[in-house]
Amino acid sequence: MSSAMSRAIRACAASGASRRGLASVEAMGAAAKGPPAAGRWAGRGPGGRGKVEDGARVQWVFLGCPGVGKGTYAGRLSRLLGVPHIATGDLVRHELASSGPLSKQLSEIVNHGKLVSDEIIINLLSKRLEEGEGKGELGFILDGFPRTIRQAEILEGVTDIDLVINLKLREEALLAKCVGRRKCSQCGGNFNVASIDIEGENGGPRMYMPPLLPPPQCESKLITRADDTEEVVKERLRVYHDLCEPVEDFYRARGKLLEFNLPGGIPESWPKLLQALNIEDPDNNRSATA
């Protein structure tokens, strides 16, 4: 066991599952580093655009406030690059829905807008990474992890994250976007009923984000997340500013943070995000509007 791994094990209250899972990250990190250039995302260098076929080895992290669109853009990049999108919020919700031993404890925390303990999150993530390793996954796009400095230190202790994308959106839009979120309980599609139209700041352009409405067959099957009420979203935003913003500083200090201000809805933002990442979308016109 490497000393980095031992440190990580000491840092988290390691169960057997987290040891193996974090070991999976360490193994991925090693695989991603060789052969040279193939495993690292070259897209940001002056040499031009990244090749989508290299994307399956990226080790990226998405940061950003609740409602900013981490899931949407991480999901799109995951499909484009062929790399798994691992959202710790989804892992938590999956555990909640399973009515397993953790379920009651988790619902108390999540439905009040608080963060789950680092130990529980590390265990859930480790289990997911371990399953991925079994399937031959090489890289990942993490969404919603790390959310505390301790989580960031543990991750940094086991692998060298290539890039951290920090999505930013005007604060006024965040609450409306969270409260407007809907999911189809049958097909799993994500929609948003909020129509956001905000005056430009300091003479800047107006921000318009049209609703993303469900097709007729999903309309009667829409569900809202229990933690997407106005009161809980405000608490989640407060928690983000207190505990998660220092994670931005953590990666900024390491030169890994790419700040991206979302200019509006998906059609405007997606092509600009790809541009910022130096990725050529082979299907740009079609995917920008889907």
Ligand SMILES: Nc1ncnc2c1ncn2[C@@H]1O[C@H](COP(=O)(O)OP(=O)(O)O)[C@@H](O)[C@H]1O
């Ligand atoms: N890395 C994490 N650390 C602690 N708690 C987490 C983490 N990821 C997810 N959670 C829990 O799951 C909830 C939902 O997460 P997520 O879907 O990422 O929400 P958000 O829309 O607020 O970004 C969080 O409010 C928190 O309770």
